Amino acid sequence: MTPARHGGDPGKRGPGLSRERTSLARERTSLAWMRTAISFAALGGAVLKVNVVTGLIILGIAPLIWQLGRISSRRPPADGMPADGMPADGMPVVGATRIRLITVSVVGVSLLCLLIALFGRGVPTALR
Amino acid sequence: MSWSGRLAALWPRAPAEDEEGTEPDPRFTFANERTFLAWSRTALALVVAGLGIVQLLPPFPGVPVGRHLLGVPLIVLGAVLAVAAYSEWIRNQRALRRGEPLPRSVMPWVLAATITMMAVISAIVVLLSAAR
Numbered sequence: 001m002t003p004a005r006h007g008g009d010p011g012k013r014g015p016g017l018s019r020e021r022t023s024l025a026r027e028r029t030s031l032a033w034m035r036t037a038i039s040f041a042a043l044g045g046a047v048l049k050v051n052v053v054t055g056l057i058i059l060g061i062a063p064l065i066w067q068l069g070r071i072s073s074r075r076p077p078a079d080g081m082p083a084d085g086m087p088a089d090g091m092p093v094v095g096a097t098r099i100r101l102i103t104v105s106v107v108g109v110s111l112l113c114l115l116i117a118l119f120g121r122g123v124p125t126a127l128r
Numbered sequence: 129m130s131w132s133g134r135l136a137a138l139w140p141r142a143p144a145e146d147e148e149g150t151e152p153d154p155r156f157t158f159a160n161e162r163t164f165l166a167w168s169r170t171a172l173a174l175v176v177a178g179l180g181i182v183q184l185l186p187p188f189p190g191v192p193v194g195r196h197l198l199g200v201p202l203i204v205l206g207a208v209l210a211v212a213a214y215s216e217w218i219r220n221q222r223a224l225r226r227g228e229p230l231p232r233s234v235m236p237w238v239l240a241a242t243i244t245m246m247a248v249i250s251a252i253v254v255l256l257s258a259a260r
Binding site for chain 2: 036110
């Protein structure tokens with residue numbers, strides 16, 4: 001077992017520093033979720049030019065992704081009592097469901113875009 | 129087994145359901161999640177590029193299927209990349225839990241090879257349409 005990858009090691013450098021680094025990692029992850037939501041919104045905006053219904057569906061996914069990402073940025077409550085889905089140390093339970101949802105969303109969006117690409121009417125003038 | 133049970137069995141087991149190993153340092157868990165999200169964004173970028181080529185570019189003169197030839201593989205690659213990113217996330221998280229070395233990823237190689245192939249096909253399509 002590699003100790004550096006597990007919870008015990010960073011604590012040796014001081015719990016405060018470890019907590020700070022974890023907090024920064026959480027913030028970076030939260031920003032990554034936001035970027036992903038923005039990517040969905042941008043794709044939805046682009047698809048809107050080609051197919052309004054599909055564009056709106058993809059645009060609707062963006063706030064959902066943003067909400068999913070907010071789970072990462074939740075902090076433990078001040079009284080130390082764990083919130084739902086969160087252990088006492090403040091870390092969210094590894095969100096396999098969230099990861100699955102993103103995968104399903106991207107695959108679904110890809111299939112929708114594939115259908116538009118194969119059967120949709122092109123709008124070459126949209127770039128002009 | 130119900131249909132939902134059968135569907136659930138198709139998914140690989142999530143690392144949290146894996147009883148082996150211990151919960152890794154949260155920073156590694158977060159890093160793994162960010163890597164997955166970065167691949168998802170790459171997949172979305174491929175999809176939007178493919179859709180843009182097919183729907184927004186004017187047709188290539190003399191190459192009627194040119195736009196589909198370039199755009200459709202990009203969209204399909206986007207879907208494949210999203211599934212591969214999920215599988216990669218599972219494998220990495222499992223390795224982190226068990227303290228094993230991280231598995232090697234073929235995804236950067238697949239992406240680089242596909243982009244190179246698409247660049248070659250694009251050059252051929254553009255040259256063919258210019259020659260007409």
